[in-house]
Amino acid sequence: MSNTRSSLPTARSAQYSVVRDIVAEREGREWCLFLDRDGVLNRQIVGDYVRSWQDFEWLPGVRSALKQLREWAPHLVVVTNQQGVGKGLMGSDDLAAIHEHLQADLVEEGVVIDAFQVCPHLEAADCDCRKPRPRLVLDWLANHPGCEPSLSIMVGDSRSDLELAHNVAAVAGGCASVQVGEHANAGGIADASFDSLWDFAVAVGQARGETS
């Protein structure tokens, strides 16, 4: 894994100043942190799907990161494409069981995920909920009118997550995009980029320490 981005002092400070603005803007407001699942929370299985809890492997530092982010974010929602369901490789009940385990595994960290927003459809089905289409996010926001849609944040590891953020912003008036993982900032379309969810959580923690 490359640390090139965050080991460069200028790159690090540029990412950090973005996070500082993100934190300051949301101080005392009600908003939601949307998180991709595979490649952000757990190791992505290349060429296959997480079909059961046995296949689910937390990425390093993620549970601690979620604890920190949960203390910051008024709402935490996972948004995930799972076309393994559409392909018949697993059922909706298998997916629900994985998410129940995931949630149970976070209890000791005091972390509650508000919701798991899932597109189970085949890419070929051309549904309106598959990321990067914004419906999973917009539906959740519509049901939570206390949240300010334009203060939403989307954290993901792939280009479709960042495009999702842009598509949400087009409707909601704003949505910060944060890329995490080994890929470089794909096309430079993320507002900020970190090697892991843990690195993002650390930057948030620093910024909160400064502003409070």
Ligand SMILES: [Mg+2]
């Ligand atoms: Mg992903």
Ligand SMILES: [Zn+2]
């Ligand atoms: Zn769908």
